[in-house]
Amino acid sequence: MGTGRLYATVAAGGFRRYATYRAATAAGVFTNTVFGLILVYTYTALWDERPHLGGYDLAQAVTYVWIGQSLFKTLASGGGGVEGELMERIRTGDIAVDLFRPADLQLWWLAADLGRAAFELLGRGVLPFVFGALVFDLALPTDVSTWAAFLVAVLLGMLVSFGIRYLVALTAFWLMDGTGVTQMAMLTGWFCSGMVLPLNVFPGALGEVVRALPWSSLLQAPADLLLGHADPLPTYAFQAGWAVALLAAGRLVQSVAARRVVVQGG
């Protein structure tokens, strides 16, 4: 009970911390909306040319754009969660202090990241989506259960996203400077999560591969649920499978890394 409260407090702290920067949030909402607009027009041209591309109709494709812009920061498809700070702590050695704390390192950062993700969902996700729904003709479900199923998939996507970024951050134990890895992770995440183009539009074998990778849990999986394009249970199983695998791998790497930490000074 006591530990549960600890992580809840950490998560609430993560939420409040990101909520502090109101101007930055407003700026982000604006930028996501502009990018959403540009994408809507390119998708419209694409679906005009090939209706039912990837099994979506035009309204579904346009909806996909706004889901993507709304979840971009929440699911940190291109990085930008708490992992940057974690890397910095590993580089400077502050991580030694964290390892001495009577709290689990992975759960601590997971809680902080979930708090952040929850804020980004409300603060940065809702407005672009509302804008999209008001200005364009979206294919939105009318029943509450589909929306609930969507939110569960978003939550599972948050876990998978953290699992990936935690592994990326831990590379700093070996590499010290994480710029290169962060950049590569950002590119892969952005491309393979379907931010550029829905993954079911990717042709042939490339499509098969990207749809099986963990990044498809981030945007494609929740979007397909909301668009009525997938069933909840297989989607959850896929996402949960990756979440468990990635978080377990993170734990393994963490225990190896913790043995490498040398505390300097005296």
Add this chain to the structure above:
Amino acid sequence: MAETGRVAGRDWAVEKDLGARSSRVVDGLRAYRMITAMWIRSTMAYRASFLMTTFGNFVATALDFVAVLLMFSRVDELGGYTLPQIAFLYGLSSTAFGLADLAVGSMEKLGRRVRDGTLDTLMVRPAPVLAQMAADQFGLRRLGRVTQGVLVLGYALATVDIDWTWAKVLLMPVMLVSGAAIFCAVFVAGASFQFVAQDAAEVQNAFTYGGTTLLQYPPTLFATELVRGVTFVLPLAFVNWVPATYVLGMPLPLGLPGWAAFLPPLVAAACCALAGLAWRAGLRSYRSTGS
């Protein structure tokens, strides 16, 4: 390189004496050259890291074009444009933006300098703040983006069907230089805005990165109001849409006459002048953190 290295080694005090006599522009350019030379030397100290981040920048922008290729794996035309024609637009937009990003991309860090008070350091130095800010943390790795743009443009020129005339040939370099200047103006104007709205730095991304993304696709895709906005209000259309449609022999956006294709240098000059005024106003309104 050897020449700039020698200049960079000179003392600031000597520069101050020189600066008093020469005009402000020459002064600014010299300061810009010295600071960039210093950053290039410091980057080259970590050659492996430089190569990796340059390559990363190249891949980042290349994936952007892969998205276009993926679209064309499913369609033959987009908005009445073929793949080589879109590659032409893409290459021009990406190269012009890449050059601007290389030259003054560091300006987007202004908000952070205002927040942590380090802008004051720049203000007491005997060199224009604009030049110092633009050259700050000069990232040669951004050549990765320029390279990608040039490669796509090369592919476009090799495959696209153009009735070349002398006017069109001459327009090519004019377009790239003017386009880069227009994007430079956007970067400077965005930085000026950060004096007012420090935390809202991300707004500028909508116009810089958003702008270049918009211009990579043909104008026929977008709503007329949007095209009007980027032609008459924020004249990004003159980076490539207006001149490039002329070169391609496609109808100009908004039914503009053919001679509009030769306006980019004038538009660029006007944009730079306005951005300069905005910068002055921003810098004058600057109040230090005060502690």
